[in-house]
Amino acid sequence: xxWLREHTDVRTIRVAAADLxxxxxxxxxxxxxxxxxxxxxxxxxxxxxxxxxxGEDIEDSPLVFETGDSDGLLMPTERGFLPMPxxxxxxxxxxxxxxxxxxxxxxxxxxxxxxxxxxxxSAKGLTPVVAxxxxxxxxxxxxxxxxxxxxxxxxxxxxxxxVLSLRALDAFDVFFSQLYDACxxxxxxxxxxISEAGPGQFELNMMHQSxxxxxxxxxxxxxxxxxxxxxxxxxxxxxxxxxxxxxxGNGMHMHFSVLDSAGNNIFDDGGPAGSDKLRHAVAGxxxxxxxxxxxxxPHENSYDRLVPDAHAPTxxxxxxxxxxxxxxxxxxxxxxxRIEHRVAGGDVNPYLMIAAILGAALNGIEDQTEPPAPxxxxxxxxxxxxxxxxxxEAIERFAECPHIPRIFERELIDNxxxxxxxxxxxxxELSDQEQTELYLxxx
Numbered sequence: 001x002x003w004l005r006e007h008t009d010v011r012t013i014r015v016a017a018a019d020l021x022x023x024x025x026x027x028x029x030x031x032x033x034x035x036x037x038x039x040x041x042x043x044x045x046x047x048x049x050x051x052x053x054x055g056e057d058i059e060d061s062p063l064v065f066e067t068g069d070s071d072g073l074l075m076p077t078e079r080g081f082l083p084m085p086x087x088x089x090x091x092x093x094x095x096x097x098x099x100x101x102x103x104x105x106x107x108x109x110x111x112x113x114x115x116x117x118x119x120x121x122s123a124k125g126l127t128p129v130v131a132x133x134x135x136x137x138x139x140x141x142x143x144x145x146x147x148x149x150x151x152x153x154x155x156x157x158x159x160x161x162x163v164l165s166l167r168a169l170d171a172f173d174v175f176f177s178q179l180y181d182a183c184x185x186x187x188x189x190x191x192x193x194i195s196e197a198g199p200g201q202f203e204l205n206m207m208h209q210s211x212x213x214x215x216x217x218x219x220x221x222x223x224x225x226x227x228x229x230x231x232x233x234x235x236x237x238x239x240x241x242x243x244x245x246x247x248x249g250n251g252m253h254m255h256f257s258v259l260d261s262a263g264n265n266i267f268d269d270g271g272p273a274g275s276d277k278l279r280h281a282v283a284g285x286x287x288x289x290x291x292x293x294x295x296x297x298p299h300e301n302s303y304d305r306l307v308p309d310a311h312a313p314t315x316x317x318x319x320x321x322x323x324x325x326x327x328x329x330x331x332x333x334x335x336x337x338r339i340e341h342r343v344a345g346g347d348v349n350p351y352l353m354i355a356a357i358l359g360a361a362l363n364g365i366e367d368q369t370e371p372p373a374p375x376x377x378x379x380x381x382x383x384x385x386x387x388x389x390x391x392x393e394a395i396e397r398f399a400e401c402p403h404i405p406r407i408f409e410r411e412l413i414d415n416x417x418x419x420x421x422x423x424x425x426x427x428x429e430l431s432d433q434e435q436t437e438l439y440l441x442x443x
Contacts, residue, residue: 001038003081004031009090013081015042017074017096018110018220019049020416021298022349023442026096034081037094043071049098049108050415053299053442054426058418063108072098072106079217085182086228095217107409110351111213117359117407118212125261128358129338130215131208135250135346136226137243138172138200139236141440144433146243148200149235161197161247168195169202175233179204182225188218197311198247210259212354219252219350227441239346240439241297242304249305249312250346254357255330257338258365267337272320274329274337276368281339282318282327283371284364284403285357289316289326289343291401293387294394294420295356296344300427301439303391305345308380313342315384317375324379326387343387347443352416359407395420 004010013034016026025048029037047063049072057064074096084091098106105112121128140149140157150157151171162168169176176193183190189207196203204222209215223239230237242249258266258281267278297306305312311323318327328340339361344353363369375382388394398404399417408416427435 001035001081004034004092007083007090007092010092011089013037013092013094014084015074015094015096017044017049017098018349018351019051020108020110020349020352020412020419021051021053021443022110022220022223022351023051023053023055024224025049025051031092034092034094038076041073041075042096044074044098045069046072046098046106046108049106050419052419052423052426053438058415058422061415061418063415071101073101074098077111077217078213082186082221083182084228085178085185086225086232088232095221107411108415110349110355110412111216113408113412114213114216114351114355116409117355117362120362121258121358126266127210127259128212129208129210129257129259130212130354130358131206131255132215132219132350133203133205133251133253133255134219134222134239135196135201135203135252136237136239137198137250138175138202138230139238139243139440141236146436152233158199161199161201162195163197165195169193175229179226179229182229183222186221186225188222188225190222196248198244201248201250208255212358216350216354223350236440238440240436240443241299241302241345241347243436243440245304248310251305251312251342252344252346252348252350252353254341254344254354255338256341256358256361257336258361265335265337267339268334270334272334277365278329278337278339279371280364280368281361282364283369284362284367285327285339285341285360286316286318286371287369288356288360288363288401288403288407290388290397291404292356292360292398292407293343294398294416295352296348297391297394298349298420299347299439299443300391300424300435302345302347303389303394306387306389312345313379314387315379315382316387317379317384318371319374319376319379322375322379325375329374347439356407360403363403363406391420391424395424
């Protein structure tokens, strides 16, 4: 409450939690009632955490009529109040997560799912260190065709991608300056920004941190911030996996290492190859990858990104310093030895994505599983095992995968499957343009 008391100009607050699709669900509350919400929480129906991408109830879900659409209790996360710099009036955001009325964590809450994985690490005296890289497009969606917005500096539209172009960054300098200021105000550890291969496409990296829940919070809040700030500038920002057919898509890569109780990186063996535990973590991620693809590519549009020769992985393989594989071991000093997981699109729920990766890695460490040999060369051309190629296949692989129940509780698995099967059914009724309009702002 201290932050809110220091910002007396704030008249309203938003309380919000991430549903299974990562969409913010919440309420608007007058600031004079904020202390009651902060100390006593608020209530949503459990079913709100399990809506489809249109915001509709899941048909035949036990969370709806079978239980009388009963309420869960939502309490503030450790984050506390945050500013919402993209809104015109001074406003505070209070991130919340769901519990049962008796105080037990609600298993269907994606943030609780990540907390459960982190607790598995803690029980072994281990701490994951996480960083994310988020790609997004700035888009003029005012007409029938999506295109890059005109530069506020020159009034011109760039027609192609410009990798690592300072000119492309400087064209939107005011936007990025405000974005960095907003990240600082929201305690989001935004690091380097670059221009990417698509027109109006950019990537912003987060700093490594030893709090996986905060890393997921940061990614979730960053997506909300970028989209809101872009709209205040008169254009859209989208983390949609593939908004343009002919250009590269948006990814959300994750780098991670693991510290022991003494603060040592367990992936470090003093040399370039990394330790046995690094290989075990790689093996765990590879084994769970077919089943967890639905987490990394949760939407119909996600599979337009996962195609050969498009700078997104399609093969279930790993390598050292090779960006064609699903798992890459970047070149670094031994103490910074880490794994880069490159499968997820920008359209993911960050809580589920980080939970799936860290959970799979810990499975491998626990089982001391050995991976196949790291590959060399182009992973697209070596006849390697492939990720599920369609949304429907990914749904069924998720349902059948024996590794998933070790990571997620049964209720979340069942809720996610019901959600994705309902979306798959109704998405078939939409044209490509209608799908784009749906995904552009929601994911």
